Amino acid sequence: MVEKLTSQSVDYPRWYQEVVQRADLAENAPVRGAMIIKPYGYGLWEQMQSVLDRMFKETGHQNAYFPLLIPESFLKKEAEHVEGFSPELAVVTHAGGKRLEEPYVIRPTSETIIWDTFRNWIQSYRDLPLLINQWANVVRWEMRPRLFLRTTEFLWQEGHTAHASEEEAHEETIRMLGVYATFAEEYMAMPVIQGMKTDREKFAGAVKTYSIEAMMGDGKALQAGTSHDLGQNFARAFDVKYQTSEGKEEYVWATSWGVSTRLVGALVMAHGDDQGLVLPPRLAPIQTVIVPIYKGSEQRSTVIEACSVMEKALQAAGARTHLDDREQFRPGFKFNEWELKGVPVRIEVGPRDLERGEVVLAFRHSGDKKSLPIEAVATEVMNVLEEAQRGLFEKALAAREANTHSIDSFDEFKERIDGGGFFLCHWDGTTETEELIQQQTKATIRNLPLDAPDDPGRCMVTGNPSPHRVIISKAY
């Protein structure tokens, strides 16, 4: 028997740790706060990478690679940047058997080394926009690490772009936020809210930071991606100027944006249930699993043969399919295991199914079952998977809507915040109020939604005027 997971309702954080490890996504490394991403978890990340990489290229970006180690002095060139990152740095002081004259830091993000390089790559307006992306590992010394959500080392992509005008940089910032939102919704089946972070929560060195925020299964928010309008901050810090078409010299305008292996954690918590993972078909490393059901070796050979034929037909139709023909486990054990691993569609094939010429498809996200004629399985599989993809998104959207509340009284807010969910509230725009809300409730302003309707009101804490509602929630 597969041992049962701790129920989400009993202990959500423990459920998370268990499902990540038991579904073979990742495990803790013998290195403080780091993780080992196991093949199944890495397969999920590879699916994400492949889609995102295509989306970045379709929007005109090229990949490049910059060094892991950054001279410590580079970090210090942008004042806010170094202040934000220095508590989290890992520092190389010795190499090749000697003490280094200047220590290197392991990149916590690559703005500094990239803008130092951009100085040589950009001379004229003809060199702009410069649209670069990097797939890399970064290190940030986290105090309270959790698998995927917060690890001392993580994998990510970081886009770094240079533009000839403030408007173009702003457009790029919003465009890439939109790419992240599309990816989250259409591939992860995870609805997100695009919005601007408050000044207090913005990236160290940015003029404005934008985020996509998703709701997890326990009603908490998770920041799933950020896009930064960096203004001319890094161009000034690294002296990156260009000659305009009129022959003038001007500082370049910048953006940066990133998503990381944190998205794997988001996927786990956006859709998972007490049986384990629930993966969206478009990203699932295994989209359909075939489980043969038989008694004795004669039945076995007939059933396995039919399953093999079906496996090949499904693969030829474009579905990532696995035939679980292990002899040492019973079907019930296999059902549980593939449910734990979140495979979207299970196909059960037994002797009676073969006689009837039909098989049963079981959907992970809904628990529904459906019969299909055997010869229709391959022709229908991609439709079936798309149906499951939509169903999962709609389920997540409905859950988010059911847990989103418009609240106008701080007392009511304080009463309800521990129940989880997104709270749409008026806020007076001051850091003081923002801090007060966090101190009293542990909730934070997640973002100021881009599509917030004009809805003037009064701050729920101070009563001062507010132009529209913001999202407040507890968060990962």
Next chain:
Amino acid sequence: MVEKLTSQSVDYPRWYQEVVQRADLAENAPVRGAMIIKPYGYGLWEQMQSVLDRMFKETGHQNAYFPLLIPESFLKKEAEHVEGFSPELAVVTHAGGKRLEEPYVIRPTSETIIWDTFRNWIQSYRDLPLLINQWANVVRWEMRPRLFLRTTEFLWQEGHTAHASEEEAHEETIRMLGVYATFAEEYMAMPVIQGMKTDREKFAGAVKTYSIEAMMGDGKALQAGTSHDLGQNFARAFDVKYQTSEGKEEYVWATSWGVSTRLVGALVMAHGDDQGLVLPPRLAPIQTVIVPIYKGSEQRSTVIEACSVMEKALQAAGARTHLDDREQFRPGFKFNEWELKGVPVRIEVGPRDLERGEVVLAFRHSGDKKSLPIEAVATEVMNVLEEAQRGLFEKALAAREANTHSIDSFDEFKERIDGGGFFLCHWDGTTETEELIQQQTKATIRNLPLDAPDDPGRCMVTGNPSPHRVIISKAY
């Protein structure tokens, strides 16, 4: 005008540095011995990754990811391993604002952290073989760095596998060496010799190391990939045992194998000439470039329109195609630039070509030109590229054969070694003789070819018996 490169015959190392930088493959980073891989160079690496990754998956391997930082004590568990790598280590002594209790080293390779993990992943024969690959960056503090060939940080893949028997591990070692050879020959168009390294040259911690060795344009050898039979060395160091199907406990057998961004340097030197890079079509980020030729704006619009149609047709046919429609440069300048960048096929399109209904294709590797009816370009392009791929391999093979010499006298060897090339010589199998050859000539035994015919003879240095010839050459 594109400035001329230093000629290979004048100064080969300088030619290499210039072509790598001027063709936009990479540049030196402001970090000792590290490089910045520019989009064109990274595009080449992405093509390599994509083919290799497919080949690894086709041979049953799965990707995973292990930490960048390794506790220093792990390195010390395998005696030869730590001895080999400790001079090259970069060490993290501080993180999160504090001195670490135990320093971490940045992985120079991942055997130690991976075998520490495999201990938990392997219990029984059912868990074997375990076939893992990792795409990662590694750091080795090189004293004499050169772009791509020897950098303090490089990108690579490292395969790590665990097996139930010595034979299976040996088979895997040879299988992956074969995958590398196939990749080198069929994709890089670079003939290689598969063979065993001498004990003196084997990987620190291996029982046997195998390599593929390629000949560069100056006649020197370059080790392009290695595959190691690790025996039970790491299993013993990290106590990784499995239960056999008979219920006995045994240590696991291991392999590891890797290729790196060094392959980009190999590609440059295997095929490059005084005009710049020569890229094999199967890996070229741009396989065909269309250069419009026109005078005045009226001709321009007709020609550009025809070029755009052709670009789309070529892309639809599966050819990575770029239309160079920049207005500020003349065709001659563009020809030089795309030759520098090694694009396999250039298509010239001018008004007279359009009138005749034909265009001229120019092949980078041979300098040949060929006319094709416009309507045949898209249907023929993949054949044309495959033809260029074969032509390039044959050219490289002919060059290697012309520069490979069977030599039986050490005096003759010493006279001819400075002229470059591979020397097939008899060697008595001792480390003393191997060291003597290197001290007197700076040449090294590259490997003992797997397919060396039985050809007993006498060591060219000592006259002692030798079963077959080995390859000796100067090397990168």
